[in-house]
Amino acid sequence: MTLPRTRSDELFLRATKVVPGGIYGHLAPAGGLPKVFPHYAESAEGCRFRDVDGNDWLDFMCGYGAILLGHRDSEIEEAAELQRRDGAVLNQPTARMVELAEAMVERIDFAEWAVFAKNGSDVTTWATRVAREHTERRFVLKARGAYHGVDAWCDPGFGGRIPEDRDFVDEFKWNDLDELRDLAKEHEDDVAAIVLTPYHHAAFGPSEMPADGFWLGVQELCRDKGIILVLDDVRAGSRLHEGGSHRLFGFTPDIACYSKALGNGYAISACVGREDLRRGARDVFLTGSCWNDAVAMTVAIKCLDLARKRNVVDKLNTLGVRLSKGLRDAGAKHGFSFSLTGPPAMPFPWFDGDGNLYLLQKFCELCALEGVFFHPHHNWFLCGAHEETTIDQAVNAASVAFSKLIAKHD
Amino acid sequence: MTLPRTRSDELFLRATKVVPGGIYGHLAPAGGLPKVFPHYAESAEGCRFRDVDGNDWLDFMCGYGAILLGHRDSEIEEAAELQRRDGAVLNQPTARMVELAEAMVERIDFAEWAVFAKNGSDVTTWATRVAREHTERRFVLKARGAYHGVDAWCDPGFGGRIPEDRDFVDEFKWNDLDELRDLAKEHEDDVAAIVLTPYHHAAFGPSEMPADGFWLGVQELCRDKGIILVLDDVRAGSRLHEGGSHRLFGFTPDIACYSKALGNGYAISACVGREDLRRGARDVFLTGSCWNDAVAMTVAIKCLDLARKRNVVDKLNTLGVRLSKGLRDAGAKHGFSFSLTGPPAMPFPWFDGDGNLYLLQKFCELCALEGVFFHPHHNWFLCGAHEETTIDQAVNAASVAFSKLIAKHD
Numbered sequence: 001m002t003l004p005r006t007r008s009d010e011l012f013l014r015a016t017k018v019v020p021g022g023i024y025g026h027l028a029p030a031g032g033l034p035k036v037f038p039h040y041a042e043s044a045e046g047c048r049f050r051d052v053d054g055n056d057w058l059d060f061m062c063g064y065g066a067i068l069l070g071h072r073d074s075e076i077e078e079a080a081e082l083q084r085r086d087g088a089v090l091n092q093p094t095a096r097m098v099e100l101a102e103a104m105v106e107r108i109d110f111a112e113w114a115v116f117a118k119n120g121s122d123v124t125t126w127a128t129r130v131a132r133e134h135t136e137r138r139f140v141l142k143a144r145g146a147y148h149g150v151d152a153w154c155d156p157g158f159g160g161r162i163p164e165d166r167d168f169v170d171e172f173k174w175n176d177l178d179e180l181r182d183l184a185k186e187h188e189d190d191v192a193a194i195v196l197t198p199y200h201h202a203a204f205g206p207s208e209m210p211a212d213g214f215w216l217g218v219q220e221l222c223r224d225k226g227i228i229l230v231l232d233d234v235r236a237g238s239r240l241h242e243g244g245s246h247r248l249f250g251f252t253p254d255i256a257c258y259s260k261a262l263g264n265g266y267a268i269s270a271c272v273g274r275e276d277l278r279r280g281a282r283d284v285f286l287t288g289s290c291w292n293d294a295v296a297m298t299v300a301i302k303c304l305d306l307a308r309k310r311n312v313v314d315k316l317n318t319l320g321v322r323l324s325k326g327l328r329d330a331g332a333k334h335g336f337s338f339s340l341t342g343p344p345a346m347p348f349p350w351f352d353g354d355g356n357l358y359l360l361q362k363f364c365e366l367c368a369l370e371g372v373f374f375h376p377h378h379n380w381f382l383c384g385a386h387e388e389t390t391i392d393q394a395v396n397a398a399s400v401a402f403s404k405l406i407a408k409h410d
Numbered sequence: 411m412t413l414p415r416t417r418s419d420e421l422f423l424r425a426t427k428v429v430p431g432g433i434y435g436h437l438a439p440a441g442g443l444p445k446v447f448p449h450y451a452e453s454a455e456g457c458r459f460r461d462v463d464g465n466d467w468l469d470f471m472c473g474y475g476a477i478l479l480g481h482r483d484s485e486i487e488e489a490a491e492l493q494r495r496d497g498a499v500l501n502q503p504t505a506r507m508v509e510l511a512e513a514m515v516e517r518i519d520f521a522e523w524a525v526f527a528k529n530g531s532d533v534t535t536w537a538t539r540v541a542r543e544h545t546e547r548r549f550v551l552k553a554r555g556a557y558h559g560v561d562a563w564c565d566p567g568f569g570g571r572i573p574e575d576r577d578f579v580d581e582f583k584w585n586d587l588d589e590l591r592d593l594a595k596e597h598e599d600d601v602a603a604i605v606l607t608p609y610h611h612a613a614f615g616p617s618e619m620p621a622d623g624f625w626l627g628v629q630e631l632c633r634d635k636g637i638i639l640v641l642d643d644v645r646a647g648s649r650l651h652e653g654g655s656h657r658l659f660g661f662t663p664d665i666a667c668y669s670k671a672l673g674n675g676y677a678i679s680a681c682v683g684r685e686d687l688r689r690g691a692r693d694v695f696l697t698g699s700c701w702n703d704a705v706a707m708t709v710a711i712k713c714l715d716l717a718r719k720r721n722v723v724d725k726l727n728t729l730g731v732r733l734s735k736g737l738r739d740a741g742a743k744h745g746f747s748f749s750l751t752g753p754p755a756m757p758f759p760w761f762d763g764d765g766n767l768y769l770l771q772k773f774c775e776l777c778a779l780e781g782v783f784f785h786p787h788h789n790w791f792l793c794g795a796h797e798e799t800t801i802d803q804a805v806n807a808a809s810v811a812f813s814k815l816i817a818k819h820d
Binding site: 011014015018019020021023024025026027038039040041042043044045049051052059061062063064065066067071072077084085086087088089090091092093094095097098101102104105112113114115117118119120121122125126129130132133138150151152155156157158159160161162164167168234259260263265266267278279280281282283284285286287288289290291292293296373 | 421424425428429430431433434435436437448449450451452453454455459461462469471472473474475476477481482487494495496497498499500501502503504505507508511512514515522523524525527528529530531532535536539540542543548560561562565566567568569570571572574577578644669670673675676677688689690691692693694695696697698699700701702703706783
């Protein structure tokens with residue numbers, strides 16, 4: 001069985017002529033992705049999208065996290081349109097920039113200032129530079145396999161780097177406080193920053209939550225050694241806690257970076273920090289042609305407000321727990337030890353013993369045939385447009401998939 | 411005399427509490443800017459904008475170049491709205507990405523492929539990495555004082571850098587072929603790329619056009635030594651030549667970067683390259699959460715089409731020549747040796763002998779009082795919404811400014 005994809009293939013063939021690899025980055029058609037996955041999308045609404053061949057999908061990627069409230073949320077689009085009538089990119093910022101900075105500082109407990117850019121990478125890289133400026137040190141420590149953006153100090157690719165790009169970057173195993181402390185010792189008085197995601201959400205493997213005491217240990221090490229603790233909340237921000245994901249795990253970073261969910265599909269990123277980093281933040285150059293975009297800032301303000309008003313964090317968690325339980329039970333019924341790892345609002349699926357992801361890929365392919373878009377090697381995302389009924393629809397589709405998977409597996 | 415700016419000051423005061431420095435980057439209230447310049451804008455339409463205190467301005471910055479056709483161009487906004495109904499940031503690219511890549515490859519003579527991002531910096535930095543990947547060399551050569559973005563290898567700030575950030579970057583004086591050749595010799599077989607803007611448009615000084623033979627010399631050196639010639643056309647692209655600014659100066663780069671004018675206020679950037687760089691381009695990681703944004707891509711396609719249909723390059727040049735002549739004559743009438751340097755479509759103003767920019771700053775302040783937004787230390791930008799009447803209005807305002815400047819100057 002398969003799905004219509006003539007137009008998708010036709011577009012991809014055209015693309016390979018004018019785009020290196022046809023599609024690049026996290027959207028690239030990678031090995032292990034279900035062959036029935038479309039290459040090109042046509043439209044989206046709420047928690048559903050349609051591909052260019054007219055196939056309809058129940059969406060569990062939500063623009064890889066960029067969509068928090070749902071595609072084309074009407075209140076978001078109304079706010080955007082109102083601002084659009086005045087303009088977006090002008091010669092000066094608008095009042096929206098001040099209002100958004102105030103909103104971030106109000107919501108995030110340790111934040112005394114905020115700046116805005118377009119990409120997650122813009123702010124994660126800038127944050128390491130602010131840490132270097134503040135500490136007058138060189139090293140950045142990060143968890144092995146963690147994604148922090150496209151820049152040469154951290155990107156997951158293999159090309160276009162010289163060894164010197166990472167001369168002052170060192171890595172430790174997520175949750176391994178001893179290895180982290182050893183690195184801090186090895187580079188004594190020369191570690192500017194430790195950059196971490198709130199939990200470990202690497203691709204191609206189950207998500208790892210922080211071990212008991214991990215975050216407090218990291219925080220203590222940073223305070224003790226004068227290291228700046230940079231929280232990369234680009235992927236998880238707005239989904240785990242309204243006040244920033246550190247609140248869920250009970251620690252306090254010095255700087256935090258946000259993007260994805262902040263703009264509900266309008267490109268914007270933000271970096272916030274503690275008071276004592278204000279001078280460093282002021283002294284590290286930061287700008288972009290469209291970074292004062294008043295429409296994206298209007299949307300971000302509205303998105304923060306709506307997320308609070310609609311209690312989106314709780315909703316996603318509740319729905320995520322329902323999805324997790326539903327899928328686990330459905331899997332068990334068919335003899336599979338299947339679970340969702342990581343936070344329920346953005347889970348990574350896992351079959352016990354499926355180290356090479358074979359079962360997961362087959363499962364996602366079978367779900368795709370039922371119209372459910374489950375990604376086999378990237379964490380999924382729930383959004384505010386999901387409801388109990390859509391979760392149940394996904395679980396039912398997964399049951400069918402599990403039942404077919406038995407046949408394949410046997 | 412002054413202008414109302416209560417609200418502007420009030421917003422800036424609020425901003426200083428929640429944003430380091432209040433406003434950062436190229437929009438920051440810098441020393442030497444007219445004190446009557448507003449800190450915050452309210453709205454814009456065509457070639458005019460209104461600040462938050464209700465002052466109306468004739469705009470000669472056009473979002474620092476991001477606005478090519480005019481603020482809120484109706485055909486652009488219609489196209490954007492049509493796409494917006496389908497969605498912007500989905501789980502896959504849309505057909506718009508293929509169409510835009512095809513449009514770029516069709517228009518730019520040497521281009522065989524294109525990729526898209528959000529910021530100019532995204533693509534200038536990535537281009538240097540593609541050059542490194544392709545050549546397996548390390549050094550990047552650039553012109554002293556040239557702006558290529560916010561990344562540590564090239565940013566114009568002073569903070570957040572370690573000396574090692576520029577270990578493999580070397581600089582030469584714009585137009586100085588001998589110095590460039592010496593650098594290539596010094597780093598023999600280790601120069602990956604020469605990155606240059608089509609002409610030298612540094613801030614705080616007159617623009618410098620390429621000297622006779624400069625570009626051919628650069629091109630010859632690159633071909634001879636196997637160095638990748640990267641054209642940073644982020645600021646000038648779409649304003650000097652429909653097919654890329656290299657066409658105006660008669661050379662052929664290997665890679666070119668575009669942004670600003672490409673999206674008429676919707677954030678998008680592009681990088682295009684020759685066929686033999688396709689493998690390198692494919693192998694250097696490139697992605698961003700909102701880089702498949704179908705609205706920005708739709709706008710870019712429409713913007714390229716409208717610019718061609720409306721013959722915007724010719725129009726801006728003609729209007730720029732009119733502005734240049736008008737201002738020069740008006741200045742001369744009042745005893746000033748004033749001229750516009752650089753291309754007429756994006757000129758940098760200059761008073762002979764005004765090395766410290768004193769006259770220029772006073773002149774721009776006096777023009778501001780007449781409602782004309784002339785920047786005293788960044789090149790100006792014309793847009794498609796300017797007309798002969800608006801140019802003449804600006805010249806008349808400048809005449810008043812020149813007449814008052816005499817009094818101040820004497």
